Amino acid sequence: MTLPALTLKKVFDNFKHVRSVVRHKHVWSKDNVVKSPYEDVNIPEMTIVDYVWRDLEKWPTKTAVHCGVTNRSYSYEQMYKQSRTLATNLIKKFKVRSDDVIGIMSPNIPEYPIVTFGVLAAGGIVTTFNPVYTEYEVQRQIEISDVKIMIAFENCVPVVNKALKLAKKNIPVISIKVEKPLPENTVSLMELIEDPHVDFDILKSVRRKPNDVAIMPYSSGTTGLPKGVELTNRNLVANCEQQTTDVRQYNYTTETHQDVVLAVLPLFHSYGLTIVMLNKMAAGLKLLTLPKFQPDSFLGALKIHRSNILYVAPPMVLFLGSSSQITPEHFASVRLVTSGAAPLPPADVEKMMSKAQGRKFGIVQGYGMTEAAPLVTLSPLDCDDYETVGHAIPNVELRVVDDKMNNLGPGQVGELLIKGPNIMKGYRNNPEANTEVFVDSGWYRSGDIANIDECGLVYITDRLKELIKVKGYQVPPAELENVLKEHPSIHDAAVIGVPDASTGERPKAFVVTVPGSNVKDHEIVEFVEKRVAPYKKITEIEFVDSIPKSVSGKILRRLLQ
Incomplete structure (x- = not known):
């Protein structure tokens, strides 16, 4: 049976129905745990690549990935065969x-999914x-991940x-x-994926399970240096499947229709x-x-x-609302804009909508983190x-909890805790960090300050984490x-985030120099910039x-603020 595409009106009508159901469904339990207002989904017991x-047989000849710069593209059946090759x-x-x-270092190009799969x-x-990492950042990740092979875009190879x-x-x-x-x-990727003389039978020896780690991006967690986030096949399959029910944002692919999604958000990041x-x-x-x-x-x-769905971060919304180059034609095919990664200023939304000059499309805000593979919440389309x-x-x-881990009720402000099949296995080889973020039999501490209203709508108000x-x-x-502190003239240092109109925040450093040093601020800036x-x-x-x-030696950033 061919499933009908969602027209804009049907999309809005569907979400209005869902939101009506959500409003009337009790999401708060007696012990102040907030459950999703949507029906649970069954998580398929398979690897993310499977x-x-x-459903490959439904769209083998349709375009899987197309480069918006070079017009290079691959169909689904080409991508499947080349990834297996x-x-x-x-x-x-x-x-x-x-x-x-195995490490992948590349911008968004059509070959990225081939390499991943x-x-x-x-x-x-x-x-x-x-x-855009420097050699120092790449060195650290290679070492702590024990990388066996690096697959890199040609411009990244020197680094x-x-x-x-x-x-x-x-x-x-x-x-x-x-x-x-x-x-x-270096070895040519193209020769490895276009090799006509391969025996796929060797792949039968590969045995991967749902709970095996599949992808390990890096995140800073609640505090400290970047850590390897172990995302299992089940985590990733779950988060994909969680997006296919009442919160689905795309039209079904049919013989006559295929939604186009602009992939400008970096694919190395869990959001993309x-x-x-x-x-x-x-x-x-x-x-x-x-x-x-x-x-x-x-x-x-x-x-x-003619992209139908845009996944963006707030700076892109700012650009779409403020650039003199933007015309209504740029929004002609857009059905939905989803923003994430940082708070979305309402004023920027209004400016973007004014550029569309009356054309209606949905604007959705989501919340998540690498450790949640990454999506946790999503606002209704209307x-x-x-x-x-x-x-x-x-x-x-x-759950929203106070500093003693007591559950708080509707409208009360505290730290947001999360539980679900999409939450990571843990930080790689870092039991101390895992002990810090996992509490009460599997609840993940987000490090974000939030409150949740009576209908289950989540509001992020601040961050406990210092990111x-x-x-x-x-x-x-x-x-x-x-x-x-690697600079020979610096004795001690602290860094905080300060507001910035174009980037949201930017790092500012407080520096204590070695006695007798006359180092200049621009010298320090250049030293860090190289690294x-x-x-x-x-x-x-x-x-x-x-x-x-503090007495324990922790930097009191609130005083520096």
Whole structure:
């Protein structure tokens, strides 16, 4: 049976019905645990790679991924075959075994899913790297993840080689380069995925289970340096399946219809990886990839490729509402805009809607984190309250607690705790951090301050965690403090986030210099800039006599604020 596409009117009518049901359904238990207002879903007992390909026969010839810059594209059947070809060669030529960690360092390109699914099909664990990382950041992740192979976009290869030299590691580097010549001392990905002489029978020896770790992105958790987040197949399948019920945002793919999703959010991040790539490819949608957010390519993609669903972070909403280049034509095919990663200012929403000049489309805000694979809550499509991040998605339970872990009631403010099948297995090789974030038999401490109203709508009001959010990206102060202390003229340092009109927040450093030093602030800025990704760089230095600390030695950032 062919399922009908959701027209805009049907989408709104459906969500109005759902919201009406939600309003009248009691989501609070007697002990003040908030349950999802939506029906629970059954989680298929399979790996994430099997989940993505399970309906392949319904759309084999439809486009899976199309590059919005080069127009390079792959159909679903091409992507399936090439990912399996890569998996076969990883096992045969590189001796990849189950649970071997393989790094991917690349911007959003059509080959990204091929590499991801190829590694998973070979039994490996994918760890994703930000393509703008410096060699120092790459070195650290390679070392703590014990990476066996790096698969990198050609422009990232020099950084990877420098990182491997720093780490004193000699591992294979596979270059994602469409045309020759290859970077020196690398293997061609294209040769590995286009190899016509492979025997797929070798893949029968791969045995992966739902509770095995599949993807390991990095997050800073509630505090401290980045940690490897172990997301199992079940975590990822669950979060994809949780998005297919009453909270579904896409039209079904049929013989005559295929939604187009603009994939500009980075696929190395859990937001882009699960919500944009895994969930939408499992439903047969077309991904339109952009390597990064650039106004010209972004606007060209909207106008030429007619995207139906936009997944964005607040800075993109700001751009869509303020740029003089934006016209109603850019919104001509847009049916839904979903924002996440940071709070969405209502004023920016109003400005964006004014640019559409009366054309109606849904605006949804979601909340999540890498540790939740990542989606936790989603607002109803017809919700015009942009302060809320919506209701818990299916199978998710929430608690708001005080500092003694007592449950609080409707409207009371405390730390948000989360439970569900999408919550990570834990931080890799970090029992201390796991003890800190998991309490009361599996409840995850989000580190976010929230309140939940009587209808189950969640409002995030602040953060317990010390992370700085720059354009939606996590910047851990501890990481920058460690870099600062490597400078020979710096005795002590502390970093906080300060408000910024364009990025949301930006890092500011307080520095105590070594006696007799005359180091200048611009020298410190340049020192840090060489060692961290651009969004982490410090632009403001304040010299102080001492850093305020507690008796136990923790930095009292609230005093610096």
